[in-house]
Amino acid sequence: MKELANFLAGAAERGQQILVLCHHNADPDAVASAIVLTEVLNRLGARAKAGVSESLSLISQNLLRAFGREIAINPPLEAGLVVLVDTSSLEHLGKLGEQLEQKAPKLVVIDHHRPVEAMKQLASFYFVQEEFASESELILQLVRELGAELTPEGASLLLAGIISDTAHFRFAKDQTFEAVNSLIKAGVNYRRVLEALRLPEDPSKRVAMLKAAQRVELRRIHGRLVVLSELGSFEGDAASMLVRIGADVAIVGSEEKGRIRLSGRARQEILKTLGLHLGELMEELGKQFGGSGGGHAGAASMNGEGELEEAKKYLFKALQQKLKPKE
Numbered sequence: 001m002k003e004l005a006n007f008l009a010g011a012a013e014r015g016q017q018i019l020v021l022c023h024h025n026a027d028p029d030a031v032a033s034a035i036v037l038t039e040v041l042n043r044l045g046a047r048a049k050a051g052v053s054e055s056l057s058l059i060s061q062n063l064l065r066a067f068g069r070e071i072a073i074n075p076p077l078e079a080g081l082v083v084l085v086d087t088s089s090l091e092h093l094g095k096l097g098e099q100l101e102q103k104a105p106k107l108v109v110i111d112h113h114r115p116v117e118a119m120k121q122l123a124s125f126y127f128v129q130e131e132f133a134s135e136s137e138l139i140l141q142l143v144r145e146l147g148a149e150l151t152p153e154g155a156s157l158l159l160a161g162i163i164s165d166t167a168h169f170r171f172a173k174d175q176t177f178e179a180v181n182s183l184i185k186a187g188v189n190y191r192r193v194l195e196a197l198r199l200p201e202d203p204s205k206r207v208a209m210l211k212a213a214q215r216v217e218l219r220r221i222h223g224r225l226v227v228l229s230e231l232g233s234f235e236g237d238a239a240s241m242l243v244r245i246g247a248d249v250a251i252v253g254s255e256e257k258g259r260i261r262l263s264g265r266a267r268q269e270i271l272k273t274l275g276l277h278l279g280e281l282m283e284e285l286g287k288q289f290g291g292s293g294g295g296h297a298g299a300a301s302m303n304g305e306g307e308l309e310e311a312k313k314y315l316f317k318a319l320q321q322k323l324k325p326k327e
C-alpha cells in the first residue's frame with residue numbers, strides 16, 4: 001500500500017493526467033471509489049478524471065445526483081496513467097477494455113475481487129486485497145496513506161459504497177466497522193446516504209402489493225400457512241412479499257380470457273424439512289392445464305389454459321399431499 005501511495009503521489013505531484021476507471025453497469029462501490037480517488041489525486045496536483053465503461057446502475061445514478069457528482073461514460077483514453085478500481089479485468093470494461101489493451105497506457109489495478117493472473121502481468125502496480133468487503137474501504141486506506149483528508153461528501157460517498165457492497169453490512173467484516181467509524185469522523189451524513197441509496201418505488205407496484213395483500217385467501221394445511229391471491233401483474237413480487245409477511249407458501253395467480261398464470265414462493269425452511277419443490281408442482285400444474293411450468297424449489301411459475309378456480313382446487317389438493325409432515 002505504501003509503495004502504491006508513493007507512486008500515485010509522485011504522479012499527482014508531477015501534474016500527470018490520470019484516468020480512474022471502473023466497470024460497466026457500475027455499482028455505488030465502483031463509482032464512489034473512482035470519484036473519491038479522483039478528487040483526492042486532483043487535490044494532490046494531478047489532472048485526474050473519473051470514468052466508467054458503458055453505463056451506471058440506477059442506484060449509482062441516484063447516488064451521484066444526490067451528491068451532485070458526475071462521472072464520464074466511456075471517456076477518451078488520453079491519460080498516460082490509468083487506474084482501475086473495483087475492476088478485476090479488462091473484460092469488465094467492454095469495448096473500453098479492448099481500446100485500453102491497444103493503447104497500453106501505464107496501468108494500476110486496485111481491487112478487492114479475486115486476482116486475475118493476466119492483469120497482474122499487464123499492470124505496473126497490482127494491488128488486490130480480496131479480504132476487503134468493499135473497494136471503498138481500500139480507497140479509504142489509500143487516501144490515508146496518501147496523507148490526504150476526506151471531505152464530508154467524499155466520506156459519504158465511500159460509506160454508500162460500503163453499504164451497497166456489503167448489502168447493508170450483511171457481508172461486512174470487522175474492519176468494515178473501523179472504516180465506517182473513521183468515515184463518521186470525516187463527517188458522513190448517514191441519513192443522506194441512506195436516502196440516496198433508495199430507489200424510488202414504482203407506484204403501480206405499491207398498489208399491486210396492497211391489492212395482493214387485500215385479496216389473500218388463507219388456509220392452514222397440516223399447520224402450514226398457505227395463501228392464495230389474485231393479481232394481474234407483479235405476481236412473483238407479490239408472492240415473495242406474502243412469504244415475507246408470514247406465509248409458508250404463497251401462490252399468486254391471474255386469469256384473463258381463459259388463460260391462467262400462477263407464481264409461487266415458499267419459505268426455505270419448508271423446502272428443507274418437507275422436501276417441497278414448487279418447480280415440480282408448477283410443472284405438474286402446467287401439464288394439467290395445457291401449458292407449461294417450472295422453476296426453483298422456492299420460486300416457480302406456470303401458465304396454461306382454464307379457470308383460476310380450478311387451478312386453485314388442484315393446488316390445494318396437491319399441497320395437502322406435499323405439506324404432509326414426514327414420518
Ligand SMILES: [Mn+2]
Nearest residue numbers: 029086135165
Ligand atoms: Mn466492489
